[in-house]
Amino acid sequence: MIDFAKELNTEQVDVVEHGDGPCLVLAGAGSGKTRTITYRVAYLLEKGIDSKNILLVTFTNKAAQEMKDRVALLTKGNIHLPWSGTYHHIAYRILRQYAKLLGYENNFTILDSEDSLDLMKLCIKQEGIDRKQRRFPSPAVIHSIVSFARNAETTIEDVLDRKHPHWLELSEIIIRIAEDYGKRKVQANAMDFDDLLVNLYLLLLKFSHVREKFAEQFKYILVDEYQDTNKIQASIIKLFGSKHRNVLVVGDDAQSIYSFRAADIQHILDFERDYPDAHIFRLETNYRSTPNILNLANDIIAQNKSQYKKELKSVIDPLVKPEVYSFSDASEEGQSIVERILELHSEGIPLNKIAILFRAAFHSQALEMELVKRDIPYDYRGGTRFFERAHVKDILAFLRIYANKSDVIAWSRILNMQVGIGPAGAQKITQAFQHSSTSASFGIEEIQHLGAELSVRGQVGWNDFLQIWKKLADTQGKPGELIHALLDSKYVDYLEAEYPDSRERMDDIKQLAAFAERQKDLSQFLAESSMQESYARTHVKSDSSEGKEERLVLSTIHQAKGLEWDAVFIINLSAGQFPNDRAMREENGVEEERRLFYVAVTRARKFLYMSYPLMGWSASMLQGPSMFIEELDRDLFDEHTYENDEGSVFDDPSDDVDDISYEALDDDKPKRSFLKSLDEL
Numbered sequence: 001m002i003d004f005a006k007e008l009n010t011e012q013v014d015v016v017e018h019g020d021g022p023c024l025v026l027a028g029a030g031s032g033k034t035r036t037i038t039y040r041v042a043y044l045l046e047k048g049i050d051s052k053n054i055l056l057v058t059f060t061n062k063a064a065q066e067m068k069d070r071v072a073l074l075t076k077g078n079i080h081l082p083w084s085g086t087y088h089h090i091a092y093r094i095l096r097q098y099a100k101l102l103g104y105e106n107n108f109t110i111l112d113s114e115d116s117l118d119l120m121k122l123c124i125k126q127e128g129i130d131r132k133q134r135r136f137p138s139p140a141v142i143h144s145i146v147s148f149a150r151n152a153e154t155t156i157e158d159v160l161d162r163k164h165p166h167w168l169e170l171s172e173i174i175i176r177i178a179e180d181y182g183k184r185k186v187q188a189n190a191m192d193f194d195d196l197l198v199n200l201y202l203l204l205l206k207f208s209h210v211r212e213k214f215a216e217q218f219k220y221i222l223v224d225e226y227q228d229t230n231k232i233q234a235s236i237i238k239l240f241g242s243k244h245r246n247v248l249v250v251g252d253d254a255q256s257i258y259s260f261r262a263a264d265i266q267h268i269l270d271f272e273r274d275y276p277d278a279h280i281f282r283l284e285t286n287y288r289s290t291p292n293i294l295n296l297a298n299d300i301i302a303q304n305k306s307q308y309k310k311e312l313k314s315v316i317d318p319l320v321k322p323e324v325y326s327f328s329d330a331s332e333e334g335q336s337i338v339e340r341i342l343e344l345h346s347e348g349i350p351l352n353k354i355a356i357l358f359r360a361a362f363h364s365q366a367l368e369m370e371l372v373k374r375d376i377p378y379d380y381r382g383g384t385r386f387f388e389r390a391h392v393k394d395i396l397a398f399l400r401i402y403a404n405k406s407d408v409i410a411w412s413r414i415l416n417m418q419v420g421i422g423p424a425g426a427q428k429i430t431q432a433f434q435h436s437s438t439s440a441s442f443g444i445e446e447i448q449h450l451g452a453e454l455s456v457r458g459q460v461g462w463n464d465f466l467q468i469w470k471k472l473a474d475t476q477g478k479p480g481e482l483i484h485a486l487l488d489s490k491y492v493d494y495l496e497a498e499y500p501d502s503r504e505r506m507d508d509i510k511q512l513a514a515f516a517e518r519q520k521d522l523s524q525f526l527a528e529s530s531m532q533e534s535y536a537r538t539h540v541k542s543d544s545s546e547g548k549e550e551r552l553v554l555s556t557i558h559q560a561k562g563l564e565w566d567a568v569f570i571i572n573l574s575a576g577q578f579p580n581d582r583a584m585r586e587e588n589g590v591e592e593e594r595r596l597f598y599v600a601v602t603r604a605r606k607f608l609y610m611s612y613p614l615m616g617w618s619a620s621m622l623q624g625p626s627m628f629i630e631e632l633d634r635d636l637f638d639e640h641t642y643e644n645d646e647g648s649v650f651d652d653p654s655d656d657v658d659d660i661s662y663e664a665l666d667d668d669k670p671k672r673s674f675l676k677s678l679d680e681l
Helices: 011-015 033-046 063-074 086-101 113-126 139-151 156-161 165-186 193-206 206-215 231-240 291-301 330-346 361-373 390-403 407-414 423-434 444-451 456-473 480-488 490-498 502-516 522-541 580-584 590-599
Strands: 023-027 054-058 084-088 220-223 247-251 277-285 321-327 356-358 378-381 552-556 565-570 606-612 636-642
Touching: 011 033, 011 277, 011 361, 023 033, 033 054, 033 063, 033 220, 033 247, 054 063, 063 084, 063 378, 084 086, 086 193, 086 231, 113 139, 113 165, 139 156, 139 165, 139 193, 139 231, 139 490, 156 165, 193 231, 193 390, 206 231, 220 231, 220 590, 231 247, 231 291, 231 580, 291 590, 291 606, 321 330, 321 480, 330 565, 330 580, 330 606, 356 361, 361 378, 361 502, 361 552, 390 407, 390 480, 390 490, 390 502, 390 522, 407 456, 423 456, 444 456, 444 502, 456 480, 480 490, 480 502, 490 502, 565 590, 580 590
Parallel strands: 023 247, 023 277, 054 084, 054 220, 220 247, 321 606, 321 636, 356 552, 356 565, 378 552, 565 606
Antiparallel strands: none
């Protein structure tokens, strides 16, 4: 028998022993929600509930496996949970039995993302659209539009209006493509990942005998990360729980940050509306962070109006206040952060216990440059390193042919992205150029005839390239000017057609332009960029990389959720950057951005540094601190202004403690008392 009172705190025990009926468990950051869920399952099993009558739903395979392993440990390996896993896993098992009711065979195929895009290509072609002849949304863009509409249970027109207004005039065509895509999947006896959820929902909704069977079977339902559910997922859980109503959902509305994936915070906020007799539990004891950090986190989230009020409390001794730093620009921000990281490392903190978090991927560019210069190994999470991103390489390819007309590799990359020009057409152009006498001068008049041998379709793409080239030719050839010219050219049309996240990619290019403005010589800029890319390829590891070498962690905040580090730096907390301008214009956008800030802060265990550059995209763009910094209680953090003198701008946290080594701060070792910071003495 498990001694629950001994192994759990009182908040957790309350959930475990009184979790019958509809229950909402508001689990604050670092409060042990996974532990609580698994002990609740173990409690039910001890009470004689058959494991097949328990449905445990998670969002990731990793989380599902962790919970199954913990339950197995608690039950000494005697119990198997047959109905535990992700929404998609549960859906697959049920649809395997009942797919025929929906027009499929039970041996249906699951399409992976590449299969889905291949099928979408066929649907676009069937509509009579040749993307080699005209600019049209790529299969990836169309698929993302259709997927979001299905998961959010909204229309394609609504998604276009909200996320892709430049394609709104194509709504009728996109709807026909989506319908054809759906029909072809049924004909092929195949489902994509969205179909698994949508079809399970339709199955439960349309066929009462199936719904009643599983509603009867699942006597207890436990759902993890409920704040991240979309409309389809929430509807499925409601149907499963319609008989016994023992629905226990665990989540934290303060950490709902995935609306771009169709997650809807209203499902957790409206739980009491859906279940008026719901029991609300709060897990507010935090085992991760110092009270200094939690006081700041509590102050951050208190600004949100749409939320369940919570107050995180720490079980750890106080240490030092979080710190906020302002710098003249991103370059100085990067330099000072790297200096502080090296100091922390010399004091005994391993690099892999330190993380630099940022709102958007492009925010890391200046910092990555500094890490490369200092030869500091780092692990990049949340995407591709800056200089390895496809659109950044596109821009550099344009600049390379501007600097070196004989760069065949750059020519090939640029021409292949033009409408109607494939590898053969690109080769014709490069060969024609190499054999022409135009290499000395490179204006529109001198090169426009080089596309004469292209097909009619290729002529369209060549003319698009000439329009882009005219933008470049009208500049003085400085790196920053050239990049801004590309942002004002037809290359933007290419980005919007090819990528669902074209806006974020344009932000990357603006950041590249800001970096380029500091360089007057194009050849030097290209050489430095090339070295950055080469370093990243050989020295920087991604999420999937293996190896025991100690590495600093760089991560977007979205990718950092659920993780923790001893020291956390949150960078680019500037007005217009965090929250970003788009969030300021969107309904409830600022509150989600504030939740994102809250998630970032609560990743820190002992030391938290927040910073912002005063200079924006260019030397002419000044920006102040984020509104999230401005609205904080000044007593909760120490504020510093950058001064360009020798030494680190960061205060040494050891100055605020009584001659204590880092090792003494380790949670597994005896703690000592600390002096208050100098500001408090």
